[in-house]
Amino acid sequence: MAIALVAVLGLGSCSTVYYDGPTSDHFNGKVFLNPVPRQEGFLDFLKWRFGRDPAPWPEWVDIGPTAKPPARIEGDDLRVTFVNHATVLIQTRGLNILTDPHWSERASPFSFYGPKRVHAPGVAFEDLPKIDAVLVSHNHYDHFDLKTLQRLYDRDRARIFFGLGNDAVLAKYRSDLKSEILDWQGGADLAPGVRVHFQYAKHWSARGLFDRNRALWGAFVIETPGGNIYHAGDTGYSGHFRKAAEKFGGFRLALLPVGHYAPRWFMHYAHINPEEAVQAHKDLRASHSLGMHLGTFPLTDEAREEPEQRLQAALRGAGVADGVFRTLKPGQAWPVPHRASP
Numbered sequence: 001m002a003i004a005l006v007a008v009l010g011l012g013s014c015s016t017v018y019y020d021g022p023t024s025d026h027f028n029g030k031v032f033l034n035p036v037p038r039q040e041g042f043l044d045f046l047k048w049r050f051g052r053d054p055a056p057w058p059e060w061v062d063i064g065p066t067a068k069p070p071a072r073i074e075g076d077d078l079r080v081t082f083v084n085h086a087t088v089l090i091q092t093r094g095l096n097i098l099t100d101p102h103w104s105e106r107a108s109p110f111s112f113y114g115p116k117r118v119h120a121p122g123v124a125f126e127d128l129p130k131i132d133a134v135l136v137s138h139n140h141y142d143h144f145d146l147k148t149l150q151r152l153y154d155r156d157r158a159r160i161f162f163g164l165g166n167d168a169v170l171a172k173y174r175s176d177l178k179s180e181i182l183d184w185q186g187g188a189d190l191a192p193g194v195r196v197h198f199q200y201a202k203h204w205s206a207r208g209l210f211d212r213n214r215a216l217w218g219a220f221v222i223e224t225p226g227g228n229i230y231h232a233g234d235t236g237y238s239g240h241f242r243k244a245a246e247k248f249g250g251f252r253l254a255l256l257p258v259g260h261y262a263p264r265w266f267m268h269y270a271h272i273n274p275e276e277a278v279q280a281h282k283d284l285r286a287s288h289s290l291g292m293h294l295g296t297f298p299l300t301d302e303a304r305e306e307p308e309q310r311l312q313a314a315l316r317g318a319g320v321a322d323g324v325f326r327t328l329k330p331g332q333a334w335p336v337p338h339r340a341s342p
Contacts, residue, residue, distance in 0.1 A: 016208070016211035016214055017168075017214065018166070018168040018169065018211065018214045019164050019165030019214065019215065019216075021164065024183075026200075026216075027216075030214075031212070031213040032164075032205070032213045032214070032216050032217075033213070034202060034203075034204070035200075036202070036238065038204065038269045038270070039269070040266055040269060044266060045266070047266075048266045052263070052301055053301065054301040055301060055302060055303035055304075055306070056303070057118060057303070057304050058118055058304065059118065060118055060119070061118050061119040062119070063119050063120060063122060063329065063330045063331060066122050066123060066124075066331025066332075067331065067333070068123075068127040069089055069091065069123060069128070069129055069333065070091070071129045071130070072091065072094050072095075072096065072129065073091035073092055073093075073094070074093070075092075075093065076092070076093070076224070076225060076226025076227070076338065077092065077226075078090070078091070078226060078227070078229075078252065078253065078335070078336040078338075079091045079092070079333055079334070079335050079336070080253065080290060080328075080333065080334050080336060081122070081328075081331070081332070081333040081334075082122055082290065082292060082328035082329070082330060082331070082333075082334075083098075083102075083121050083123050083330065083331070084102065084119065084121050084122055084295070084296040084330050085107075085142055085143075085293060085295075085296040085297060086099060086100040086102070086137070086142070086143055086233065086255075086292050086293045087100055087101050087102050087103075087292075088231075088255055088290065089128070089129075090222070091129075092224060092226060092229075093193070093194050093225070093226065094191070095132050095133065095194060096128075096129050096130060096131050096132050096133075097131070097132065097134070097135065097190075097222065098131050098133075098134050098135070098152070098158075099135050099137070099231045100135070100137055100142075100144070101134055101136075101145065101149065101152060102121075102142065102145040102148055102296075103121050103125050103145070103147075103148045104117075104145050104147050104148060106141075107140075107141045107142035107145075107297045107299070108141055109141060109207065109208070114141070115142070115297040115298055115299050116297070116298075117296050117297055118295075118296065118297075118304070119295070119296060119330055121330065122329070122330030122331030122332070123331055125151065130156050131152050131155075131158040132156075132158060132159065132190065132191075133158060133161065133190055133196065134152055134158050134159065134161065135161050135162075135196065135220045135222075135231055136149070136160065136161065136162040137162070137201065137203075137217060137218060137219065137220065137231065137232075137233025137234060138162075138163065138166075138201075138203055138204075138205050138215075138216075138233060138234060139206070139207050139215050139217070140205070140207070140234065141207065142297055142299065143233065143234060144162070144166070144169070144207075146169075146170070146173045149170065150173070150177060153177050153178070159180060159190075160177070160178070160180065161179070161180050161182060161198070162181060162182070162215075162216075163181065163182060163183070163184075163198060163205075163215060163216030163217055163218050164181050164182070164183055164215065165214055165215030165216055166179070166181065166215045166216070167179045167181045169207065169215065182197075182198035182218075183198065183216065184198060184199060184200050184216070184218055185197070185198070185199070186198050190222075194222065194223065194224050194225075195222075195223045196220055196221070196222055196223075197220065197222075197223065197248075198218045198220060199218055199219045199220070199221055199244055200218060200219070200243075201217060201218050201219040201232060201233055201234070201235040201240065202235050202236040202240060202269070202270065203217045203218075203234050203235050203236065203270050204217060204270060205217045217233065217234075218233065219231060219232050219235065219240075220233070221244065221248055221251075223248065227251070227252025227253070227287070227338070228248050228250070228251045228252060229252060229253045229255070230248075230253070230254040230255065230284055231255045232254065232256050232257055232280070233257075234257055234270065234271065234293065235270070235271075235272060236268065236269045236270045236272060237272045237276040237279065237280065239283075241279075241280045241283035241284050242283045242284075244284060245283060245284050245285045249285075250284065250285030250287070250339075251284050251285065251286045251287065251339075252288065252336065252338070252339040253286065253287070253288050253289065253290065253336050254280070254281060254284050254286035254288075254290070255289070255290050255292055256272070256277045256280055256281060256289050256290070256291055256292070257272060257277065257291075257292060257294075258272075258273075258274045258291035258293060258307045258310075258327070259294025259295065259300075259302070259307035260294070260300040260302075261273035261274075261302065261307075262300050262301040263300075263301055267300060271300075273310070274291075274307055274310040274311035274314050275310070275314045277289075277291060277311065277314075277325075278311070278314045278315055278318050278320065278325065281320070281325055282318070287324070287337070287339045288324055288325070288326075288337065289324070290325075290326055290327070290328065290334065291307070291308070291311055291325065291326065291327040292327075294307045294308070294327070295307075296330075308327050311325070
């Protein structure tokens with residue numbers, strides 16, 4: 001059991017090589033580095049796993065029928081659909097973009113063991129419109145689902161973007177799957193006037209025992225004429241939210257994780273909690289935010305309903321207007337208002 005859990009969360013030493021490019025301020029020739037190193041290690045992981053008292057989650061939640069998204073949303077209109085966990089369908093400027101797509105049953109390297117979803121995806125795979133771009137924030141199993149990436153590439157030839165080294169993970173799974181890799185501060189054009197940027201996030205990477213931080217993790221910014229969109233991926237709290245706002249001038253919409261934060265003593269480095277998500281919303285100067293990374297896989301110790309409850313309390317305490325920072329049910333869509341002029 002312990003070995004399986006370690007493999008699922010990717011804790012261990014390094015030997016697998018994914019990337020062998022030049023050294024930089026965040027790559028030492030072997031592994032990628034956070035500006036602030038994590039203090040908790042493998043023994044802390046074992047302390048958590050064998051001393052935990054997780055709140056119970058339901059075995060299954062029936063989400064009921066959900067609507068099929070439109071084929072395209074043109075111009076500066078912006079429509080987002082929450083699918084599950086960190087998977088959001090972003091539609092604007094005639095583009096269909098998916099974040100961290102996950103349609104598999106488990107967030108695990110195994111088909112028979114590991115965190116299992118408690119509800120169906122909010123959009124059936126066959127109901128997805130043609131996907132133009134896929135943004136994968138990092139290679140943990142709840143964000144980087146190889147089977148889903150294969151389906152999207154085979155069906156739509158979707159462009160797949162992620163950080164340095166993750167192309168080796170994809171190629172090892174199936175050598176003909178094409179992808180585009182980015183370093184922090186790197187970017188690529190999606191369409192005229194629309195560009196995707198890869199930015200620092202306070203997190204880490206691994207898919208097994210021997211590849212910790214061998215591939216790069218990060219956040220994405222989608223720069224559009226109708227306003228910028230921020231996808232935080234998975235992250236701890238730090239000054240990188242303010243720096244993103246300074247660089248891009250604020251955001252029309254931020255996708256921010258609000259779940260999987262307990263126990264705090266162990267999760268604080270790499271996962272923000274609802275109160276920190278509200279602060280990140282402010283730091284980013286986001287006109288609107290969508291809370292995600294909750295409700296699908298029982299990964300940590302808080303109850304399934306707790307993140308939404310704490311988020312609402314934190315928003316009231318911070319004086320954030322109703323409807324500005326939302327969570328959506330799986331399959332629910334949100335036509336995001338246009339950003340007011342500064």
